[in-house]
Amino acid sequence: MSVVVQDRSRDPLSESGHSTTLRALLIEPRILRRVIRLDRHLAGLGLAVPHANCYVIERARLLAYADFEELELPLTAELPRDVVLIAKIGDEEVSRRSKLARYRQQLFHALVHLELQKKLSRVSVADDIARGKWERIGSVEHQEIHTVLLKDGLLFSESNPLETYIEFVAVYLELRYFAPEHLAAYFPAIRDWSAIDRLVSQDINHADIYQSSLREFADVSGRVSESSRESMSVTTVRRTSGAWRIRTRQLPTRARRASSVGNSVRAAILWTLETATGDGTLATSPPAAAVQEINQFVCRLQPALQLNNEQVSEWIDSLTPLLVPAASDI
Numbered sequence: 001m002s003v004v005v006q007d008r009s010r011d012p013l014s015e016s017g018h019s020t021t022l023r024a025l026l027i028e029p030r031i032l033r034r035v036i037r038l039d040r041h042l043a044g045l046g047l048a049v050p051h052a053n054c055y056v057i058e059r060a061r062l063l064a065y066a067d068f069e070e071l072e073l074p075l076t077a078e079l080p081r082d083v084v085l086i087a088k089i090g091d092e093e094v095s096r097r098s099k100l101a102r103y104r105q106q107l108f109h110a111l112v113h114l115e116l117q118k119k120l121s122r123v124s125v126a127d128d129i130a131r132g133k134w135e136r137i138g139s140v141e142h143q144e145i146h147t148v149l150l151k152d153g154l155l156f157s158e159s160n161p162l163e164t165y166i167e168f169v170a171v172y173l174e175l176r177y178f179a180p181e182h183l184a185a186y187f188p189a190i191r192d193w194s195a196i197d198r199l200v201s202q203d204i205n206h207a208d209i210y211q212s213s214l215r216e217f218a219d220v221s222g223r224v225s226e227s228s229r230e231s232m233s234v235t236t237v238r239r240t241s242g243a244w245r246i247r248t249r250q251l252p253t254r255a256r257r258a259s260s261v262g263n264s265v266r267a268a269i270l271w272t273l274e275t276a277t278g279d280g281t282l283a284t285s286p287p288a289a290a291v292q293e294i295n296q297f298v299c300r301l302q303p304a305l306q307l308n309n310e311q312v313s314e315w316i317d318s319l320t321p322l323l324v325p326a327a328s329d330i
């Protein structure tokens, strides 16, 4: 069971609670890391994946990087344009109560991202707005906030002022609602929190989002323990005596099947997994079959994204090096 939240705002039956459109999914952390790696073009083995607890992504991009089986969704599931992904927490890590509390925070954090991204994506001068916000917050404070968020793995290294601002607001509001006692220590350079609150409130009705996250979260609580017990892996990797042991079933067959239904990214990852040696070590570069799948994937995207031939080459060149890191996370 992966479906945890239903998008009542999109559903005319929301008043009666018969919503069917899914908005947030609890998924395996390795799947979420892979989605983020591919979506943010993070190359490099062993590189920590930022923001790996939750992530907001457009449906089309999500389904390019992971299929319904990996997302533990029925084939009839409907997804809205934007989907919130939350990494599952293992049963052994925390108590059920703590787990629920952390899911609730992640959901709220992600909904703040979603709201701000939606709002600011409609504004042509969003970058200028973000720069104006930072001027009002102050350059010393900006520098400290950026450093803290980067160090805590919440920012991507190339994050621009707008992304940093959105992340700051999401973290600030998360602390404000769930752990206000930690706010001053987390961002010590900020002295006037009421000024920050006024600034943030110009962009987002956070009280509404908080209430909405609580309502939506009510759908989650009864399903978490069931969800965390279920296994959905088609490929299992375990670290045994210091070596990776990979249990796979018919990787070439599965790769061809994924390809035949148009899931080129999954096919490419499966072909890359096929290069694993007995101890689970992958080849340093993906095999030709995997590269071919990436070529097909980008060519299929070409008309939708209106890419010229040079851009197609750039996409292929940037996605191909991501395959080995993505397959390593499986």
Ligand SMILES: [Zn+2]
Pocket: 051, 109, 113, 154, 167, 170, 171
């Ligand atoms: Zn965030």
